[in-house]
Amino acid sequence: MPYPKPTRRSWAEPWKVKMVEPIRMTTRPQRERCIVEAGYNTFLLRSEDVYIDLLTDSGTNAMSDNQWAGMMLGDEAYAGSRNFYHLWEAVTEYYGYKYLVPTHQGRGAEHILSKIMIKPGDFVPGNRYFTTTRLHQELAGGTFVDVIIDEAHDPANEHPFKGNVDFGKLQRLIDEVGAKKIPYVSVAGTVNMAGGQPQSMANLRALRELCSRHGIPIVLDATRAIENAYFIQQREEGYRNKKVAEILKEYCSYADSSTMSAKKDTLTNIGGWLATNDQGLFEEARNMVVVYEGLHTYGGLAGRDMEAMARGIVESVDDDHMRARIGQVEYLGQHLIDWAIPIVRPIGGHAVFLDARAIYAHIPQSQYPAQALAADLYIDSGVRSMERGAVSAGRDPKTGEERFPKLELVRLTLPRRVYTQAHTDVAAESVLAVYEQREQARGLKMVYEPKYLRFFQARFEQI
Numbered sequence: 001m002p003y004p005k006p007t008r009r010s011w012a013e014p015w016k017v018k019m020v021e022p023i024r025m026t027t028r029p030q031r032e033r034c035i036v037e038a039g040y041n042t043f044l045l046r047s048e049d050v051y052i053d054l055l056t057d058s059g060t061n062a063m064s065d066n067q068w069a070g071m072m073l074g075d076e077a078y079a080g081s082r083n084f085y086h087l088w089e090a091v092t093e094y095y096g097y098k099y100l101v102p103t104h105q106g107r108g109a110e111h112i113l114s115k116i117m118i119k120p121g122d123f124v125p126g127n128r129y130f131t132t133t134r135l136h137q138e139l140a141g142g143t144f145v146d147v148i149i150d151e152a153h154d155p156a157n158e159h160p161f162k163g164n165v166d167f168g169k170l171q172r173l174i175d176e177v178g179a180k181k182i183p184y185v186s187v188a189g190t191v192n193m194a195g196g197q198p199q200s201m202a203n204l205r206a207l208r209e210l211c212s213r214h215g216i217p218i219v220l221d222a223t224r225a226i227e228n229a230y231f232i233q234q235r236e237e238g239y240r241n242k243k244v245a246e247i248l249k250e251y252c253s254y255a256d257s258s259t260m261s262a263k264k265d266t267l268t269n270i271g272g273w274l275a276t277n278d279q280g281l282f283e284e285a286r287n288m289v290v291v292y293e294g295l296h297t298y299g300g301l302a303g304r305d306m307e308a309m310a311r312g313i314v315e316s317v318d319d320d321h322m323r324a325r326i327g328q329v330e331y332l333g334q335h336l337i338d339w340a341i342p343i344v345r346p347i348g349g350h351a352v353f354l355d356a357r358a359i360y361a362h363i364p365q366s367q368y369p370a371q372a373l374a375a376d377l378y379i380d381s382g383v384r385s386m387e388r389g390a391v392s393a394g395r396d397p398k399t400g401e402e403r404f405p406k407l408e409l410v411r412l413t414l415p416r417r418v419y420t421q422a423h424t425d426v427a428a429e430s431v432l433a434v435y436e437q438r439e440q441a442r443g444l445k446m447v448y449e450p451k452y453l454r455f456f457q458a459r460f461e462q463i
């Protein structure tokens with residue numbers, strides 16, 4: 001078949017491949033065996049049995065030659081590693097915070113921050129929950145309150161900033177419980193659980209004003225703040241000619257502190273940090289990190305990992321990198337939109353989210369349609385995705401009832417700088433094949449349920 005003449009000029013990634021990692025191609029009968037052994041949970045598959053791994057963008061990034069070179073310059077001194085100071089400088093330069101406490105990954109920072117800031121009986125409002133963030137808030141005695149705009153719960157709504165905070169909802173909470181019971185407002189840049197949707201600069205700036213009036217600090221989950229900054233550049237009035245790096249710094253300036261999973265935006269395989277402008281919080285966090293993570297100049301990381309993070313930050317704010325990164329996600333999403341497959345709109349920053357509730361409309365939410373769809377995709381092609389629906393939402397800690405969220409999604413997450421356009425085509429075509437067979441799909445029943453973050457280890461059987 002002749003190739004049609006292009007109707008646009010293509011862009012390509014600002015890197016080339018220097019080293020390859022072979023991946024195994026499996027047969028359908030092999031995959032059918034594997035998914036049964038894994039209890040229909042893609043988290044329980046062996047990586048070896050996966051062809052294209054779109055489970056997560058967490059720690060799955062490909063590092064650059066410059067980052068690998070940095071790995072060889074690890075200063076593995078127990079205290080005062082040179083790499084820690086590089087990292088601190090990079091965080092201050094690009095994110096703007098004065099003080100830094102490294103942690104082994106994002107949840108290490110969330111744990112410490114929640115323990116310091118939250119008292120039992122407190123309420124923590126946020127632009128939708130994230131699994132580990134909310135769990136640490138709850139373990140510290142807090143109650144998470146969702147204050148994201150309603151549009152975020154509607155997968156078809158095309159709002160450009162579905163990560164925005166609804167000030168009406170936040171004000172009602174302040175009026176109801178009082179500002180003293182709100183230790184901070186928890187905001188995330190590109191909201192993972194809403195489909196990778198960004199928050200606008202105007203929204204965070206206005207939140208800053210509202211919170212300042214009530215004396216409530218803002219804590220930013222900066223895990224994907226750089227992707228958020230790219231969306232601001234693309235979609236918000238007045239930012240078109242600004243660099244991603246400049247936008248990131250302004251965005252972070254409206255938050256008092258940040259927690260970070262460096263395994264996402266900043267192109268590493270491990271790492272995290274807590275950064276703040278609040279000296280008192282810094283002193284406490286620096287003290288607590290030695291209990292749970294490691295000394296305050298390594299926080300559970302090797303010196304080489306901190307060096308890779310420092311170099312990764314510089315690479316991740318590059319405009320061409322961000323364009324290629326989010327461009328690849330758009331490429332996958334646009335195929336599915338063109339084929340009329342229901343996905344969360346607009347296309348997210350790190351992932352394409354399939355609307356499993358719409359695709360498997362005949363499977364009730366109590367039979368976990370998103371979990372079933374992720375399993376079916378794996379069986380079809382060896383593409384690994386993840387459930388983001390009722391299984392991830394878990395149970396209400398007070399009533400023990402299952403939480404059935406409006407969004408019942410399957411996430412196809414693109415690791416940064418890992419897969420080619422051909423891999424992306426294979427994934428898109430597999431989604432189409434499963435979509436076309438949707439009427440034959442069956443629901444699941446949970447046969448093993450762990451107490452915490454059940455989606456990681458739960459097991460299922462086909463009904």
Ligand SMILES: *Cc1c(COP(=O)(O)O)cnc(C)c1O
Nearest residue numbers: 105106107130132192221223261
């Ligand atoms: C991954 C993630 C975290 C937790 O970070 P880990 O490094 O996995 O511990 C927190 N917030 C968001 C938005 C995330 O995506």
